[in-house]
Amino acid sequence: MDLPQFPALPLTVADQLGRRVAVPFPPQRIVSLVPSQTELLFDLGLGERVVGVTKFCLHPAGARQSAAVIGGTKNFDFHKIAALKPDLILGNKEENYQAGIEQLAAHYPVWLSDISTLPEALQMIRQVGFIAGAKAPAERIAAEIEASFAALAATEPVISVAYFIWRKPYMVAAGGTFIDDMLHRAGLRNVFGALGRYPEITAEQLAAAAPARILLSSEPYPFAEKHVTEFRAICPEAAVQLVDGELFSWYGSRLRLSASYLAAIT
16 A cells, blocks of 8 residues: 655754754755765765765766756856755855855755864754664764774874965965865864965965975866975975865765874874
């Protein structure tokens, strides 16, 4: 006998900005505007409910084939999103843009993350799992990440480092960023930690800061081996290294790989 189909019940939750969001529970048509949160949804076993993703949602590999691509993280295609009839949109304060989020929030439930530390990332994982009806797998993922970072040697950050995310102009990850928190947990002291967020810096500022190590991220600028010489010329005494930016900045389920990576490169 076929069981009757009941409509999803509304669930009112607070997002990480303290906004109250009414979401049908469990949501059946999810649009993700953030690559790391897209990967998390799939790892929670919710891939079939993800109907829209950005062009930057690289993980899992099939995400952009199984779901519609609705533009980038900072330029949404509102007509495509409307056609998907989402009952939940997941965004992020930093990775998305305020005007676009406000336009979407006028029509759909939009839950926003705001993450600059590991505890905030773990809170996001648990909250997304709860909202989407995948509380148990979310707890397993969060617990695995917590345990992996707890196993890192607890050392006071003493090795000075500069972490580059862009070239022409040079830009670094500074204080108040998730990357800065990851550096700290790896025992690295950010020489630009006193600056805010993602400042532009000059070659002269880098030389004056004299970090012992310079890390060149694979994203958002695709630093490659050819750029290492450029930085060695500015700081001849520094060790210059290419690093996997996803493992420093993706704050979803990919964090399960981050602690071991940090331990291996520091």
